[in-house]
Amino acid sequence: MAETSVAHAHETHGQGDDPQLWEGAKEPFKASYGKLMMWYFLVSDAFTFAGFLIAYGALRFSMPTWPEPDFVFASFPFVKAHWPLVFVTFMTFVLIFSSVTMVRAVQEGHRENQRGVVFWMFLTILGGATFLGSQAYEWTTLIAAENMTVKQNPFGRHIADGIFLNEDGTEAKKPDGTPDTFHKGESYLLHMHPVRQSDGTMKDEFIQRKMKYTTGAYAGQTGIQELGPKAFGALFFFITGFHGFHVFSGVLFLSIIMINAASGLYAARKNGYEMVEKIGLYWHFVDLVWVFVFLVFYLL
Amino acid sequence: MAGHQTYEEQKALVFRGLMILGAVTIVEVVIALFAKGHIIPSIRFTEGFGHYLYMLLMIGFSLFKAYFIVFYFMHMAYEVRGLVLSVLLPTTLLIWAIIAFFQEGSSWGARRELIKEKNEEVAKPMPAGKPQGYLLPGVMKG
Numbered sequence: 001m002a003e004t005s006v007a008h009a010h011e012t013h014g015q016g017d018d019p020q021l022w023e024g025a026k027e028p029f030k031a032s033y034g035k036l037m038m039w040y041f042l043v044s045d046a047f048t049f050a051g052f053l054i055a056y057g058a059l060r061f062s063m064p065t066w067p068e069p070d071f072v073f074a075s076f077p078f079v080k081a082h083w084p085l086v087f088v089t090f091m092t093f094v095l096i097f098s099s100v101t102m103v104r105a106v107q108e109g110h111r112e113n114q115r116g117v118v119f120w121m122f123l124t125i126l127g128g129a130t131f132l133g134s135q136a137y138e139w140t141t142l143i144a145a146e147n148m149t150v151k152q153n154p155f156g157r158h159i160a161d162g163i164f165l166n167e168d169g170t171e172a173k174k175p176d177g178t179p180d181t182f183h184k185g186e187s188y189l190l191h192m193h194p195v196r197q198s199d200g201t202m203k204d205e206f207i208q209r210k211m212k213y214t215t216g217a218y219a220g221q222t223g224i225q226e227l228g229p230k231a232f233g234a235l236f237f238f239i240t241g242f243h244g245f246h247v248f249s250g251v252l253f254l255s256i257i258m259i260n261a262a263s264g265l266y267a268a269r270k271n272g273y274e275m276v277e278k279i280g281l282y283w284h285f286v287d288l289v290w291v292f293v294f295l296v297f298y299l300l
Numbered sequence: 301m302a303g304h305q306t307y308e309e310q311k312a313l314v315f316r317g318l319m320i321l322g323a324v325t326i327v328e329v330v331i332a333l334f335a336k337g338h339i340i341p342s343i344r345f346t347e348g349f350g351h352y353l354y355m356l357l358m359i360g361f362s363l364f365k366a367y368f369i370v371f372y373f374m375h376m377a378y379e380v381r382g383l384v385l386s387v388l389l390p391t392t393l394l395i396w397a398i399i400a401f402f403q404e405g406s407s408w409g410a411r412r413e414l415i416k417e418k419n420e421e422v423a424k425p426m427p428a429g430k431p432q433g434y435l436l437p438g439v440m441k442g
Binding site: 042043047050058064070089093100288 | 307310311313314317318321322325326328329332333336338346355358359362365366369370373374379380382383386387390391394397398401402404405406408409412
């Protein structure tokens with residue numbers, strides 16, 4: 001369109017009738033449509049995650065006990081050791097590294113360096129896959145070895161001081177002869193053993209010892225060692241699962257965009273690999289959510 | 301977009317980001333292990349004022365990591381003011397959500413015994429004689 005006719009259009013019809021504006025000539029917030037919408041999608045996703053994490057907090061406050069994270073999350077692949085929080089710290093570092101490689105991919109995109117984009121995106125995908133593998137290990141240990149599921153949670157904590165009782169109700173002693181006592185706040189994990197049922201079949205059941213509280217409001221009360229709050233298992237698998245699903249879809253989209261970049265599709269667009277920038281926003285968000293999942297589940 | 305930075309400056313930012321996020325994470329985990337008595341068993345901050353201090357510190361570190369990721373990795377620091385505000389302002393709603401739902405959870409926890417008691421309560425039998433309440437069949441018929 002010739003310049004004079006544009007000026008004329010301004011005078012008679014106002015800006016809204018400029019055909020170039022309808023083509024997206026003026027970008028709101030100086031960001032492209034795709035990037036802006038990615039930001040607002042992330043805002044809504046942040047609210048979803050915040051809702052879940054706040055639900056975790058509300059349920060935790062409503063329970064008399066809650067499992068201790070440094071007791072629950074202490075296993076490490078290939079070693080039979082109690083290393084609290086070490087493995088999740090490793091997982092956190094995997095995500096930080098993959099975020100850093102993603103920033104590099106976006107920077108190479110701005111320089112229109114196709115090889116750089118593909119190389120750094122490949123490392124990012126590798127990081128995402130490593131994180132998913134680590135999570136698979138964590139879940140497998142919790143489900144198969146420690147019997148935590150969405151419906152049951154064998155991780156508990158004593159709500160007062162007390163002593164374990166024998167089957168006949170007398171006070172139990174440790175092998176060395178001292179009284180078998182426990183203290184308020186101590187964590188325990190209930191184990192499963194096969195027990196013969198009335199119809200002769202064997203079924204795994206939790207071993208729940210008899211016990212008596214000796215201090216506090218519960219002094220003198222007897223009972224059995226209870227399973228921990230059920231909500232813990234449900235919240236853990238649901239929230240880390242939802243985050244893991246974000247990582248999984250992130251890996252899928254990263255792979256698609258890496259292949260597209262390698263094929264020269266984005267080079268032809270000549271827009272500084274904007275698609276890489278958009279998936280980069282999403283990928284950093286996944287890391288951002290992990291910061292809070294890490295805080296709520298493992299640190300507090 | 302980080303168009304005003306040179307390529308070398310951008311690469312330096314990435315390295316600095318890695319160092320900052322890694323260092324904060326390590327500090328967080330070391331403080332967590334220390335506060336829970338895994339490093340020196342006799343010292344732990346699991347109750348009272350020390351525990352509150354510990355939690356505040358952890359939340360502070362996490363918010364700093366979030367700030368760094370959003371402003372430098374996601375380039376929020378280089379976006380126009382309107383975009384920054386339209387993304388960040390809505391999240392302040394979460395402050396109210398946290399206050400309201402945590403209050404709800406604590407109140408639920410404090411009334412657990414009462415709720416259990418009420419659930420197990422048995423209704424008193426209806427007193428003999430004239431039935432009360434207008435939804436009862438006798439009353440409806442007049």
